[in-house]
Amino acid sequence: MTSPLPALIVVDVQRAFDEWEAAGKRRNNPDAVARIADLLAAFRKRGAPIFHIRHEGTKPTSSFLPQNSGYAVKDEAREAPGEAVIVKRVNSAFIGTDLETRLRAGNITTLVICGATTNHCVETTTRMAGNLGFDAGLVRDATWTFDRIGPDGDKHSAEEIHAMTLSNLNGEFARIVAAADVIASLEAMRQ
16 A cells, blocks of 8 residues: 655755855755744654755865764754654665665655756655656655856856756656645545
8 A cells, every 4th residue: 555645755955065056166955944834844744754864075175074064954944752853865865775675665666866966966866766666746845956067167047947847857757846745635635
């Protein structure tokens, strides 16, 4: 029997991104963390499963090394007692972790994915979720990214990257959804 409730997958909402922003990197969607906090509150209220994904850097210069301040989770997205925390060392939350095993053991087939960054760990996790057969919803207003310079030297805004990533994932790997719609759907479900 499959779980009637979706699982919330919160990817890498860590302080390293605040440090990047403080160092001058420009991001989009400044309200994303507030939307993640809204999702966490709704999933907790409903008793739905929540999986917190944390990135642990492997390179000596990584902002995400456990001994660095950037490794810590932002207060708004901190796990509550009993919520799963899964540490990953690559872009996908499914590689080198037991996330898939835990989801299958819980008969969870529907995932709601949010976090950082849209075009890196969120995208990779979402693509793999779709490839593994999960019904994935990516919450467009609960993820963000940063401006980037392409290999050709062209500047790409965070807004453009975010929009293109959502466009690439939409329909083939996931449904693109809004936090308010996820919360309304969750509240409408009967236990």
